[in-house]
Amino acid sequence: MAEDRINEETYSLIFTSLKHPIRRSILRMLADKPLTYSEILETLNIDSGHLSYHLEALGDLAVHSNDGLYTLSSFGVAAVKLMGGVEEHTPLSSHRRFKPRRLFTKVYTIILALALLGASLHLVSYVTVISTTTTSTESMLYPLHPEIPLNVAAGETFNLTVAIEYQSSLGGRMFGVRGNPREYVFYIPPIEDTLTCWDEATIWLDSKFNLTTLFTTYPYEIELMFSNATQTNETITVVVQGSGFSVDPNEATDPSNLELELYTPDGTLLTETFYRSGINRIDASSSQPVQVTQPWNYTFKIANKGSSDWNGFLTINLQHQHFEKPCFYWGLVGLIIAIGYIALVTITSYTTRHTAGDRTTVTL
Numbered sequence: 001m002a003e004d005r006i007n008e009e010t011y012s013l014i015f016t017s018l019k020h021p022i023r024r025s026i027l028r029m030l031a032d033k034p035l036t037y038s039e040i041l042e043t044l045n046i047d048s049g050h051l052s053y054h055l056e057a058l059g060d061l062a063v064h065s066n067d068g069l070y071t072l073s074s075f076g077v078a079a080v081k082l083m084g085g086v087e088e089h090t091p092l093s094s095h096r097r098f099k100p101r102r103l104f105t106k107v108y109t110i111i112l113a114l115a116l117l118g119a120s121l122h123l124v125s126y127v128t129v130i131s132t133t134t135t136s137t138e139s140m141l142y143p144l145h146p147e148i149p150l151n152v153a154a155g156e157t158f159n160l161t162v163a164i165e166y167q168s169s170l171g172g173r174m175f176g177v178r179g180n181p182r183e184y185v186f187y188i189p190p191i192e193d194t195l196t197c198w199d200e201a202t203i204w205l206d207s208k209f210n211l212t213t214l215f216t217t218y219p220y221e222i223e224l225m226f227s228n229a230t231q232t233n234e235t236i237t238v239v240v241q242g243s244g245f246s247v248d249p250n251e252a253t254d255p256s257n258l259e260l261e262l263y264t265p266d267g268t269l270l271t272e273t274f275y276r277s278g279i280n281r282i283d284a285s286s287s288q289p290v291q292v293t294q295p296w297n298y299t300f301k302i303a304n305k306g307s308s309d310w311n312g313f314l315t316i317n318l319q320h321q322h323f324e325k326p327c328f329y330w331g332l333v334g335l336i337i338a339i340g341y342i343a344l345v346t347i348t349s350y351t352t353r354h355t356a357g358d359r360t361t362v363t364l
Helices: 002-018 021-032 037-044 048-061 074-088 100-125 328-363
Strands: 062-064 069-072 128-136 148-152 157-166 175-177 183-188 197-209 215-226 234-245 258-263 269-273 284-286 290-292 297-304 310-324
Touching: 002 021, 002 048, 002 074, 021 037, 021 048, 021 062, 021 069, 021 074, 037 048, 048 062, 048 074, 069 074, 100 328, 148 157, 148 297, 157 197, 157 310, 183 310
Parallel strands: 157 183
Antiparallel strands: 062 069, 128 310, 148 310, 157 297, 175 183, 197 284, 197 290, 197 310, 215 234, 258 269, 258 297
16 A cells, blocks of 8 residues: 555656646756756746746655755656657647648638728728709899809909808708898808718809900991993992901900909918810800818909900809718728737737747757
């Protein structure tokens, strides 16, 4: 019974000692040659507290002599032989064995995560136009003031003030007029500006030149020649009224002759010229659309830089659009999942390699 107890305690000590990689490393080192405490500590690169703990756990497998050297006991030699036999018949560890299925699974999931990341970025940035409303003085003022008269002599200027106000619709209309014919008011809903929806409003002018002012009527003579039974080649002079352009229409209606200065709510002065707004139309031109950022007075100052008088009419146009990002939050959730998964895979891979490297260092 006593012998069985000794064998049981010995086996328990050996198996307990072999459970930890540091203790297995100590046994391998002492199997080569006796070592001092400092030599073992330097080789394992661990703190002294851990080394003392593991040396004590080895018990009778390692012997500490009076000269300060640690050597293997007979039980320690048996433990090293046991390790050699086990390692000789043990296949490569699972973390060092190439597993195509596991590699395919990792690559496949990373591809899915990248696809989810791309789709999520698209959903976050996807914008759709919910509504577009365009109003103008030409349609809203009819029949009271269907046209805004524009009469600018050469070298003179024309001022026009357009007020933008936030207000609910008036009788179903989003437009109103106040003051004199050179002051107009557009009523639009308050411009919304949030993370997922916002409004944009733009304003511009259309101008049309009255070509009839370029015509001039003047008299000219024509000769009629005829013959009959009693008269031959008799000539009669007749005075008739003719008409034609007094100036070149293309030059007189060149939109670049109208210089437009626009004063915005923040005090910015925008200077530009009109441009042709119609195909093969010499009498129509437009200004560039200007962004409406807040309710205020927008003052247009039109200067005639040409040599001919400009006579026609203006139309004020305002467009209000509502934009939304309908899939923004779905895309945000997808971004969080994709980035979180990629970060998790990266951290796990780094930790696994780092741990495997530490184990290899300790084992050696």
